[in-house]
Amino acid sequence: MDYKSALREETVQVVSDYLEYCCRREGIQERPPTSPAAATLRSVAKELRQNYQDFFEYARNQLLDCTPEQVLRNVEELFSQEEFNWGRVAVTVVFAGAMLETKEPQKEERAQQLRREMSRRLTEKLCYYLVEKKGAWLHENGGWTGFHHRFTKEKSSSKSDPSSTLCCIMAAAGFGLVGLALLLAVR
Incomplete structure (x- = not known):
């Protein structure tokens, strides 16, 4: 199996794990993460979502009428000018x-059906973007195992300061949520 096929398989697994986690119903026990990288993504996401709760709520409300393809196309354009990380x-x-x-x-059942369909489309688009457009970078940086090691290493070295992992995430992003705020502003 070539690296791109393996990367595609792993990307689908990690991204779909996280997006399905986001689609879960309230009160239903969540399924365990499907891999160490999936667990790391959930942990990183929890920190981001807690610390930037207002932004994510605003973003979600602004994007209700956008398709996943439109949103991800705008995010891709935002990243095209900068170094990927x-x-x-x-x-x-x-x-x-x-x-x-x-x-x-x-109705809860209809909302769940819509979220599952959007999750499937987002998984497809994110995987295409990450594997086809950024696959060489992901491969050079250890794939999802590299992602897991990057953030678990930061977490273990920052136990005394729980906000430092979040700072590292945002510093690694290179633009913070300001870039995504701009994306929403020009919409």
């Missing part, structure tokens, strides 16, 4: 997950 991978996937967490007063 693990922080950007994390922020992109977490941002996609935020789009799935709706609190619409629709």
Whole structure:
């Protein structure tokens, strides 16, 4: 199996794990992560979402009428000018997950069906972007195992300061949430 096929398989597994996690129903016990990288992504996402809760709520409300393809195309354009890194991978996937967490007063079953369909489309688009456009970078940086090691190493070295992992994520992203705020502003 060539590296791209293996990377595609692993990317689908990690991204779908996280997006399905975002689609879970309230009160239903979550499934365990499917890999160490998936567990790391959930942990990183939790920190980002807790510390930037207002932003993600605002972003979700602004993007309700956008398709996953439109949002990810804008995110891709935002990243095309800058160096790609693990922080950007994390922020992109977490941002996609935020789009799935709706609190619409629709019937719960219909809302779940819509979230699952959007999750499938987001997984497909994110995987295409990450593997086809950024696959060489991901491969050079250890794939999802490299992602896991990057953030678990930071977490273990920053036990005394829980906010330092988040700072590392945002520093690695290179633009913080300011770039995504700009994306929403020009929409």
